Amino acid sequence: MPENIYEIVSLGMRYWFAFLGLLIVWRAFSWLRKDRRAKHRRLKHLPDAGMIGEMAVLQGSDELPEGTVIPVPRAGVLGFVRTCDVVVPVDGVAARHVDFVFQDGKGLLLFPLRKQRCIVDDTELTHRSKTKKHPMCHGSHLQVGDAVLRLRLFAGLDTAYRPTYAPYQPEPQPWWPEQYPEENQPAPWQNDPYVYQQNPAPYQQPANPWQQEEQPVYEEQPQEASWLNPPVYQPWQPPQQEVFPPAQPRQQGRRRRRYHEE
Amino acid sequence: MRNNNQERTFRRDPGKLLSSAVMLFYFSAFLLLWLKDFAWQAAALAVAVPVMIWLGVNFLPRLFPADKLLLSLTNFLCALGVLVLYATNPAYAYQQAVYYGVGLVAMVVCIYLVRVIKHWRIPVYLLMPVSLALLALPLIIGRETNGAKNWFYVGSLSVQPSEIVKLSLLLIISHFMSRRKFLPWLIFAVGCLGLLMLQKDLGTALMYYGVTLMLYYASSSNLLLTGIGLAGGAGAAVLGYKMFAHVKRRVAIWQNPWSDYDNAGYQLVQGLMAIASGGLFGVGLGLGSPRTIPVYHTDFIFAVICEQFGVIFGLCVLLMYVAIIWRGATTAMAARTSFHGLLAMGATLMIGLQTFVIIGGVIKLIPLTGVTMPFVSYGGTSLVSSMCLIGLLQGVASLNEDDLDEDTRLAMLGSEEGMR
Numbered sequence: 249m250p251e252n253i254y255e256i257v258s259l260g261m262r263y264w265f266a267f268l269g270l271l272i273v274w275r276a277f278s279w280l281r282k283d284r285r286a287k288h289r290r291l292k293h294l295p296d297a298g299m300i301g302e303m304a305v306l307q308g309s310d311e312l313p314e315g316t317v318i319p320v321p322r323a324g325v326l327g328f329v330r331t332c333d334v335v336v337p338v339d340g341v342a343a344r345h346v347d348f349v350f351q352d353g354k355g356l357l358l359f360p361l362r363k364q365r366c367i368v369d370d371t372e373l374t375h376r377s378k379t380k381k382h383p384m385c386h387g388s389h390l391q392v393g394d395a396v397l398r399l400r401l402f403a404g405l406d407t408a409y410r411p412t413y414a415p416y417q418p419e420p421q422p423w424w425p426e427q428y429p430e431e432n433q434p435a436p437w438q439n440d441p442y443v444y445q446q447n448p449a450p451y452q453q454p455a456n457p458w459q460q461e462e463q464p465v466y467e468e469q470p471q472e473a474s475w476l477n478p479p480v481y482q483p484w485q486p487p488q489q490e491v492f493p494p495a496q497p498r499q500q501g502r503r504r505r506r507y508h509e510e
Numbered sequence: 511m512r513n514n515n516q517e518r519t520f521r522r523d524p525g526k527l528l529s530s531a532v533m534l535f536y537f538s539a540f541l542l543l544w545l546k547d548f549a550w551q552a553a554a555l556a557v558a559v560p561v562m563i564w565l566g567v568n569f570l571p572r573l574f575p576a577d578k579l580l581l582s583l584t585n586f587l588c589a590l591g592v593l594v595l596y597a598t599n600p601a602y603a604y605q606q607a608v609y610y611g612v613g614l615v616a617m618v619v620c621i622y623l624v625r626v627i628k629h630w631r632i633p634v635y636l637l638m639p640v641s642l643a644l645l646a647l648p649l650i651i652g653r654e655t656n657g658a659k660n661w662f663y664v665g666s667l668s669v670q671p672s673e674i675v676k677l678s679l680l681l682i683i684s685h686f687m688s689r690r691k692f693l694p695w696l697i698f699a700v701g702c703l704g705l706l707m708l709q710k711d712l713g714t715a716l717m718y719y720g721v722t723l724m725l726y727y728a729s730s731s732n733l734l735l736t737g738i739g740l741a742g743g744a745g746a747a748v749l750g751y752k753m754f755a756h757v758k759r760r761v762a763i764w765q766n767p768w769s770d771y772d773n774a775g776y777q778l779v780q781g782l783m784a785i786a787s788g789g790l791f792g793v794g795l796g797l798g799s800p801r802t803i804p805v806y807h808t809d810f811i812f813a814v815i816c817e818q819f820g821v822i823f824g825l826c827v828l829l830m831y832v833a834i835i836w837r838g839a840t841t842a843m844a845a846r847t848s849f850h851g852l853l854a855m856g857a858t859l860m861i862g863l864q865t866f867v868i869i870g871g872v873i874k875l876i877p878l879t880g881v882t883m884p885f886v887s888y889g890g891t892s893l894v895s896s897m898c899l900i901g902l903l904q905g906v907a908s909l910n911e912d913d914l915d916e917d918t919r920l921a922m923l924g925s926e927e928g929m930r
Contacts, residue, residue, distance in 0.1 A: 249545045249546060249547075249548070254545060254546050254796070255794065255797060257542065257545065258542060258794030258795055258796055258797055259794045259797075261538065261542055261794070261795065262791045262792045262793075262794050262795070262819065262820060263791060264538065265535065265538075265539065265792075265795070265819050265823060266790075266791055266792075266819065266820060266822050266823050266826075268531055268534065268535040268538075269535075269819070269822070269823045269826035269827075270822070270826060271527075271531045272528060272531050272532060272535070272586065272826065272830070273826045273829045273830060273833070275527050275528040275531065276528060276579060276582075276583060276829075276830065276833045277829075277833060279525065279528065279579050280579070280833060280836055280837065283579070284840070287844075290914070290918075293921070294914075294917050294918060294921050296917070296920075296921070297914065297917040298846055298913070298917065321846070322846050322847065322913075323846070323847045323848065324848070325690065331730070331731050344690060347689075347690070349847075361690070402920055403920070403923055404919065404920045404923040405920070
């Protein structure tokens, strides 16, 4: 093609190229925006996306009260600093205490960092332990520092078959209940069916909205004695003797610490 | 009416118009170049490049859940390199087209590696000595080019090992940072930086340093140590300025390129004049005099693009890089493991920083350093390594999609059990 004609064509085509360039950029950014919205919509329906389960706090601290549920990602680190994936602000927990990763077919594998230790279902793990032999499964207990956590995995995850760890049972009550009255109270999580109980809470019949409210019963108030209302004669009775419990031997030595107090 | 609109929106593939526009762009551009001298190569490229883009965007996502947007933009930029090189020097364009094909294969390999390899411990420990040895090779058998000794030659093939090592740098840093192991990656990064300083390849050293520091901050959120690292980098930059004569010269040219416009500042002045002469819409494809710019095919290819297509198109190219970086950052944040997150973030940072360093140098925003413009500049090693970076990103993105599908499955399973 002659040079002058090519020059004219090329000069004309540059607007076409600029238009196509702008079109490509516009489509790319609108695609980015659409994808962001679509992903946001999808994640809205999947609040647990990226998580494999949750840790229920059986024993924590003021900052992490019992009954709190912490979501657990597929892999991460557990510690007390807020940059960790699972934050456990409890005494005895290091800034970065233990690495964890969920492995299909096994469960949640824990790798304590150097100088750290943790207890998984009564098995103590350190950074030298063969931790792959002790994966956490659904219902496993984890003790890090002063915290006791229980793992709840979501349905459908592939883990090794392992009987779940027996739920926490308080030690037998002392012979004389009033001796340690604070221990006779149930732990806060024991009344929480969501956190602790394996079986669902017993069925309770819902209230009938059409049922009429019970009318209050007005008891007859005793009237003062008067000549119209003479007092009823009560025969005199001797005062009852106070019954004292039999003397019991006191428990010797320091009392044993409970599991949840360690 | 609303339902019809919704259905139409649902049916419409968001990438169809984008990939159609990209294919149309290259078809018309190569057709225009064919009209210039009726060379059959231009006609062949007018067919081959759109077909390659169509295959890349439509065929690859059938093998794995690849990100079509990333594929489209990457293909556009790679093909833009081939187009501009064909318009300026066709011999470079043929080689670049071959490297483009090799890069596509390398990208697929990287995607599969990220998807298949679950444990990176052994590969990473193998990569460390191999990478350091590769970086040391130019010091032994390399030749000095433009003040830096960062190339070595195997027969007729020239290799820039720093382009290959940046992939292993990302893998090694991501692996050890995700494991919270401080020393191994620090030793490796310092070793790489030391070797690059010995090669006087300061542009690449700047990229390595910047990416390492930003990844460290992303993984640890430790502002104090990041600040110390930043201060150390500033100190090293001052030291480099005092030690190397060519660094002093480049800073002086950056401050005032017109002071020595016919000697040291010639390249930068020619680049600036090319951008200015292009104006808003350019001088026209195949016109102008881009070959007057020294190394127009590698470092200054952005100036050539601006001259031929105009500043508006140059801004569009910049926005495409921004879109790639945006997509990469989104992919990194959606990753499920810290290793994959850091890997995606590292790849994104590497592309972003390299683009900033070279385009900033060409438009006189920062001192000029000798790095290539990702995907566009001529150079096999650079193109293949950039495609590998996109492959790593695509691998993480496809894993994210798999994980999201798994989450959906688990959620459905949970809701079914709840219904029972």
